[in-house]
Amino acid sequence: MPRIIDAKVIVTCPGRNFVTLKIETEDGVYGLGDATLNGRELSVASYLSDHVVPLLIGRDAHRIEDIWQYLYKGAYWRRGPVTMSAIAAVDTALWDIKGKLAGLPLYQLLGGASRDGVMVYGHANGVSIEETVEVARNYQQQGYKAIRLQCGVPGLPSTYGVSKDKMFYEPADADLPTENLWSTEKYLRVVPELFKAARAALGWDVHLLHDIHHRLTPIEAGRLGKDLEPYRPFWLEDATPAENQDAFRLIRQHTTTPLAVGEIFNSIWDAKHLIENQLIDYIRATVVHAGGITHLRRIAAHADLYQIRTGCHGATDLSPVCMAAALHFDLSVPNFGVQEYMRHTPETDAVFPHAYSFERGMMHPGEKPGLGVELDEVLAAQYPYARAYLPVNRLEDGTMYNW
Ligand SMILES: O=C(O)C(=O)C[C@H](O)[C@H](O)CO
Numbered sequence: 001m002p003r004i005i006d007a008k009v010i011v012t013c014p015g016r017n018f019v020t021l022k023i024e025t026e027d028g029v030y031g032l033g034d035a036t037l038n039g040r041e042l043s044v045a046s047y048l049s050d051h052v053v054p055l056l057i058g059r060d061a062h063r064i065e066d067i068w069q070y071l072y073k074g075a076y077w078r079r080g081p082v083t084m085s086a087i088a089a090v091d092t093a094l095w096d097i098k099g100k101l102a103g104l105p106l107y108q109l110l111g112g113a114s115r116d117g118v119m120v121y122g123h124a125n126g127v128s129i130e131e132t133v134e135v136a137r138n139y140q141q142q143g144y145k146a147i148r149l150q151c152g153v154p155g156l157p158s159t160y161g162v163s164k165d166k167m168f169y170e171p172a173d174a175d176l177p178t179e180n181l182w183s184t185e186k187y188l189r190v191v192p193e194l195f196k197a198a199r200a201a202l203g204w205d206v207h208l209l210h211d212i213h214h215r216l217t218p219i220e221a222g223r224l225g226k227d228l229e230p231y232r233p234f235w236l237e238d239a240t241p242a243e244n245q246d247a248f249r250l251i252r253q254h255t256t257t258p259l260a261v262g263e264i265f266n267s268i269w270d271a272k273h274l275i276e277n278q279l280i281d282y283i284r285a286t287v288v289h290a291g292g293i294t295h296l297r298r299i300a301a302h303a304d305l306y307q308i309r310t311g312c313h314g315a316t317d318l319s320p321v322c323m324a325a326a327l328h329f330d331l332s333v334p335n336f337g338v339q340e341y342m343r344h345t346p347e348t349d350a351v352f353p354h355a356y357s358f359e360r361g362m363m364h365p366g367e368k369p370g371l372g373v374e375l376d377e378v379l380a381a382q383y384p385y386a387r388a389y390l391p392v393n394r395l396e397d398g399t400m401y402n403w
């Protein structure tokens, strides 16, 4: 059996922080798993190195399911982003090892390809509607078949999803959290105008998406969904905070615009009610924050029973290790919908050389055994951890709000 002889946590900051678990077996094969939790990175690094690594030494790396159950049930304290990101890192690294030992790319172990490639969506953003549409046109020219639109809100100095750099959006932007201002009224005025202008400029042969980022009440989201119906959005994401899963019922009662949710979900229990009641159309849970490939497959299989498709989170704070794992999952899962793709910076790509590729709006994980991602540890060591937080949000009267 491939006995685990070592595991270590590597924290590196090639432009942003990443936490990676590397598991080594006695026959010299190693696997990588992403454990990055934006703004709370070191908590997962500690969970892994202080509490999980000692439990791995001597185990059979082939027993992925048993190790998953051991870490989940054995901790007694279940779920939550820190625990589930740590379990995900172990799970991903073990799948990487299994693929390398089999000499097969991971997607082959997951049942083989269900499609030729993975449709991804890129992020078009700008301070104004005009700028956003211009950037979207550029994405369309690069062959993107799906584009997320986010624009500045007149009267608000900054907002979620709008950055100076059009390819490498990084939300964790400061040593301490920056404070943003929010006005629902101003926002609700601009988004339908953005979609109207985008359809006029880009036509109908491209999917258009939008992320509300948890900022509306259910009835406000219902209104926005209805206002956007003429422009046929692919989805509205994170319309309202999802702790109360029934909130989505109210949105559904008012609009046929498809709903996506789940980038902050950690387990099937966060999504169960939404799925079984068909309150959403796309589930955004992804490998690193939802318990790894093993658990994400379980969520997707449950969603498939209700014709709900996947739409994995893929922001820049998910490392190339997670991106590769997501692409193997996407290529194989029957109920795939779309994959988010935000390009990493050249510094990040140099630290994590990878086999996955992008061509005309489609991605493929490549044919290297396992995940097809490496970690250049010498280069990684040149980028020490740098504290960075996600912003916070306040209403114009100073009330703390959802970011
Ligand atoms: O990519 C998205 O849809 C996001 O909402 C990005 C998140 O804000 C980001 O990953 C938080 O770390």
Ligand SMILES: [Mg+2]
Binding pocket: 211, 213, 237, 238, 263
């Ligand atoms: Mg989002």
